[in-house]
Amino acid sequence: MIAERQESSEGLTIRPDDSGHSNAREKTEGTGSVGTEKLTPELTDFIIRWRDKPGNLIMVLHRIQETYRYIPRAIAFQVADLLRVPLARIYGVITFYHFFRLKRPGRHLISVCMGTACYLRGAEDLIQELETLLGTGLNTVTEDGEFSVEAVRCLGCCGLAPVLTVDGQVYGRMTKEHLADILAKYGGQSLSAK
Amino acid sequence: MANEKIRVQINGIDLDVAPGTTILKAAQQVQVKIPRLCYHPDLPAWAACGVCVVKVEGSPKMLRACATPVGPGMKITTHDPEIYQVRKSVLELILSTHPNDCLQCPRNGNCELQKLAADFGIREVRFEKRVAEIPPDTSTPSLVLNPEKCVKCGRCAIVCQQMQNVWALEFLGRGDQTRIAPAADVLLNDSPCIKCGQCSAHCPVGAIYERTHAPEVWAALQDPEKHCVVQIAPAVRVAIGEAFGFEPGTLLTGKTYAALRRLGFEAVFDTNFGADLTIMEEGTEFVERFVHGKGTLPLITSCCPAWVDYMEKFAPDFISSFSTAKSPHLMVGAMAKTYYAKVMGIPPEKIFMVSVMPCTAKKFEISRSKEMFSSGLQDIDVSITTRELARMIKASGIDFANLPDEECDSLLGQYTGAGVLFGATGGVMEAALRTAHYLVTKRELEDVNFTEIRGLQGVKEATVRFGGHEIRVAAAHWMSNIETVLNRVREARKKGTELPYHFIEVMACRGGCVGGGGQPYGADDEVRRKRAAGIYQDDATSAKRCSHQNPYIQKLYAEFLGAPLSHKAHELLHTSYQPRPKYRIA
Numbered sequence: 001m002i003a004e005r006q007e008s009s010e011g012l013t014i015r016p017d018d019s020g021h022s023n024a025r026e027k028t029e030g031t032g033s034v035g036t037e038k039l040t041p042e043l044t045d046f047i048i049r050w051r052d053k054p055g056n057l058i059m060v061l062h063r064i065q066e067t068y069r070y071i072p073r074a075i076a077f078q079v080a081d082l083l084r085v086p087l088a089r090i091y092g093v094i095t096f097y098h099f100f101r102l103k104r105p106g107r108h109l110i111s112v113c114m115g116t117a118c119y120l121r122g123a124e125d126l127i128q129e130l131e132t133l134l135g136t137g138l139n140t141v142t143e144d145g146e147f148s149v150e151a152v153r154c155l156g157c158c159g160l161a162p163v164l165t166v167d168g169q170v171y172g173r174m175t176k177e178h179l180a181d182i183l184a185k186y187g188g189q190s191l192s193a194k
Numbered sequence: 195m196a197n198e199k200i201r202v203q204i205n206g207i208d209l210d211v212a213p214g215t216t217i218l219k220a221a222q223q224v225q226v227k228i229p230r231l232c233y234h235p236d237l238p239a240w241a242a243c244g245v246c247v248v249k250v251e252g253s254p255k256m257l258r259a260c261a262t263p264v265g266p267g268m269k270i271t272t273h274d275p276e277i278y279q280v281r282k283s284v285l286e287l288i289l290s291t292h293p294n295d296c297l298q299c300p301r302n303g304n305c306e307l308q309k310l311a312a313d314f315g316i317r318e319v320r321f322e323k324r325v326a327e328i329p330p331d332t333s334t335p336s337l338v339l340n341p342e343k344c345v346k347c348g349r350c351a352i353v354c355q356q357m358q359n360v361w362a363l364e365f366l367g368r369g370d371q372t373r374i375a376p377a378a379d380v381l382l383n384d385s386p387c388i389k390c391g392q393c394s395a396h397c398p399v400g401a402i403y404e405r406t407h408a409p410e411v412w413a414a415l416q417d418p419e420k421h422c423v424v425q426i427a428p429a430v431r432v433a434i435g436e437a438f439g440f441e442p443g444t445l446l447t448g449k450t451y452a453a454l455r456r457l458g459f460e461a462v463f464d465t466n467f468g469a470d471l472t473i474m475e476e477g478t479e480f481v482e483r484f485v486h487g488k489g490t491l492p493l494i495t496s497c498c499p500a501w502v503d504y505m506e507k508f509a510p511d512f513i514s515s516f517s518t519a520k521s522p523h524l525m526v527g528a529m530a531k532t533y534y535a536k537v538m539g540i541p542p543e544k545i546f547m548v549s550v551m552p553c554t555a556k557k558f559e560i561s562r563s564k565e566m567f568s569s570g571l572q573d574i575d576v577s578i579t580t581r582e583l584a585r586m587i588k589a590s591g592i593d594f595a596n597l598p599d600e601e602c603d604s605l606l607g608q609y610t611g612a613g614v615l616f617g618a619t620g621g622v623m624e625a626a627l628r629t630a631h632y633l634v635t636k637r638e639l640e641d642v643n644f645t646e647i648r649g650l651q652g653v654k655e656a657t658v659r660f661g662g663h664e665i666r667v668a669a670a671h672w673m674s675n676i677e678t679v680l681n682r683v684r685e686a687r688k689k690g691t692e693l694p695y696h697f698i699e700v701m702a703c704r705g706g707c708v709g710g711g712g713q714p715y716g717a718d719d720e721v722r723r724k725r726a727a728g729i730y731q732d733d734a735t736s737a738k739r740c741s742h743q744n745p746y747i748q749k750l751y752a753e754f755l756g757a758p759l760s761h762k763a764h765e766l767l768h769t770s771y772q773p774r775p776k777y778r779i780a
Contacts, residue, residue, distance in 0.1 A: 087776075088377040
């Protein structure tokens with residue numbers, strides 16, 4: 001019943017408001033700017049190659065996140081165009097799966113495992129401590145753009161609980177006391193000195 | 195095999211049902227009402243709410259009646275104390291995330307959740323209150339999204355995606371963070387939304403509703419400087435009665451006119467007159483394009499503003515196919531502030547023109563482009579829905595059901611059977627064919643009924659022959675059907691083969707305007723059929739059934755407009771289109 005669209009230009013155009021009926025009000029998030037990121041030729045080829053294969057959307061989005069470390073809004077529009085799927089479907093998927101990030105993370109991404117084992121062994125304390133050390137909450141970026149902290153589900157090494165990763169490097173059996181040193185390794189001295 | 199019925203038992207009653215029938219529908223056959231919240235007969239079962247759970251013998255858990263087809267020999271229990279408790283808990287959970295400010299809610303009195311809470315006798319909610327704090331989206335002139343009240347039934351998103359193929363709304367997030375909103379955090383007005391309002395017509399609660407313009411109407415009616423005039427759309431007269439206890443489809447034109455006068459309007463016009471006028475323009479346009487080869491074929495109707503918005507966003511390759519004729523209420527608006535003003539000697543700036551429509555998109559249409567200001571002022575000041583008018587009548591203490599019938603003001607009110615047809619799918623086409631026949635052959639039709647383009651089938655096609663011509667027509671309604679029709683034309687254009695159609699009618703809502711997004715709540719196909727029957731009854735009993743026979747239309751052309759497609763007609767009665775982006779983001 002879901003009809004395929006003929007043209008799928010999700011139509012990114014500068015707001016041509018001649019209609020005189022825009023009652024748009026301010027909203028905290030706002031419609032904002034779309035961003036300037038452009039799909040690389042490699043990604044474009046990749047998407048076109050997978051265009052008609054079932055189940056392609058999540059795979060393409062994984063690839064996008066590998067490249068940009070998040071799903072930039074402008075890229076989401078371009079993917080919708082290329083895959084000929086409504087933008088709404090893309091946002092349905094990327095807001096459903098915690099894996100996908102909608103905001104650009106800091107240069108170093110700290111992922112704290114909140115799987116059952118890590119949770120029981122104090123992962124929440126780690127997150128709290130990181131928030132204190134970095135002065136910023138979950139899923140945000142430190143002022144200097146260096147760090148982001150996110151909570152993830154089981155990383156698959158419960159024997160090392162509680163676990164966190166920094167840019168993919170695994171740190172096991174963590175306690176609050178380890179964290180300042182780890183941040184320092186990634187250039188975070190100035191922060192812990194704050 | 196497909197015809198073999200399955201024997202099942204519901205609450206001890208044996209019955210035979212067709213394979214594939216859901217438990218919910220089977221129960222209806224033996225007069226058992228299973229409560230439901232997310233289920234809507236227009237839509238595939240989504241099984242989101244869990245209110246319709248039943249027991250099936252042999253099943254370890256309760257099953258959702260809306261989404262479970264019956265199986266042979268199934269023994270089903272729909273009501274017992276345990277099931278009641280489960281359903282009640284589900285309702286309490288929903289209520290714990292709901293503001294429960296029913297007295298101030300636009301759905302007060304016709305909310306499906308409120309009704310369930312009443313039916314279940316809920317007096318307390320055992321769960322901690324957790325209402326999402328998301329601000330309402332009031333960006334469109336047509337609709338308000340109020341996510342606080344959303345029960346996540348999913349109807350609006352499914353309607354928007356599957357019935358309408360617009361994809362303005364989507365489920366975002368998951369779990370208790372789920373919300374329904376446009377993608378990419380844009381406002382609804384910057385999304386592909388076509389303002390059809392089917393989301394609001396299907397929302398069971400007050401999470402999506404029409405943006406009301408009744409306060410502006412009240413203010414104008416109180417203003418001694420204003421000369422308030424009003425018009426009602428064809429589909430309003432067969433549906434407004436539902437708000438006052440009438441059966442759907444009851445024709446209440448005279449009572450509606452009377453109610454409008456009692457509200458204080460100084461002149462009551464009828465959009466059906468505008469429909470007759472539209473037919474004069476659009477019918478002539480068709481003859482120009484079809485017989486004289488001036489302009490693009492197929493000609494596509496443009497009376498439906500949601501369809502116009504859709505076309506500009508999704509199918510701009512059809513712009514040149516579009517009839518440039520304005521929709522009927524806009525024509526009445528333009529005539530009220532020019533012709534009527536002149537005849538009555540009233541300064542146009544004093545005239546306050548209200549249109550009562552079955553539609554939320556009309557609110558957007560009245561200022562969609564510069565042509566909507568053809569009289570030098572905004573031609574229609576305010577457009578309200580059937581629902582808003584019903585509320586205004588109630589607020590005024592008018593005993594609608596017992597009102598005597600009144601007549602409209604003839605100058606812009608008298609209509610033919612063709613005019614009223616605009617309220618149902620296929621009706622604009624039928625009305626246009628009646629007049630096109632006359633324009634081409636100079637003879638009147640013996641039988642004016644084109645029954646093959648009536649009814650609720652998504653796409654209706656017909657071949658009509660007159661004056662040595664063969665005219666292929668199609669009428670499509672509920673937006674997801676239109677792409678098929680357009681694709682056939684695109685294919686013929688690409689291959690350079692003969693066009694599949696010469697004339698296409700499109701209405702965005704299922705059933706046409708009778709099923710419009712601004713109509714009284716509770717429409718399903720049965721209601722739509724009844725409302726359409728009221729429309730066809732009005733046509734069948736009209737003395738004149740072709741727009742060109744309307745004496746007041748003839749008078750209007752003779753005294754004011756000249757001829758169809760004249761310079762003056764173009765200035766006042768026609769519009770233009772432009773491609774628009776689906777998402778408006780700077």
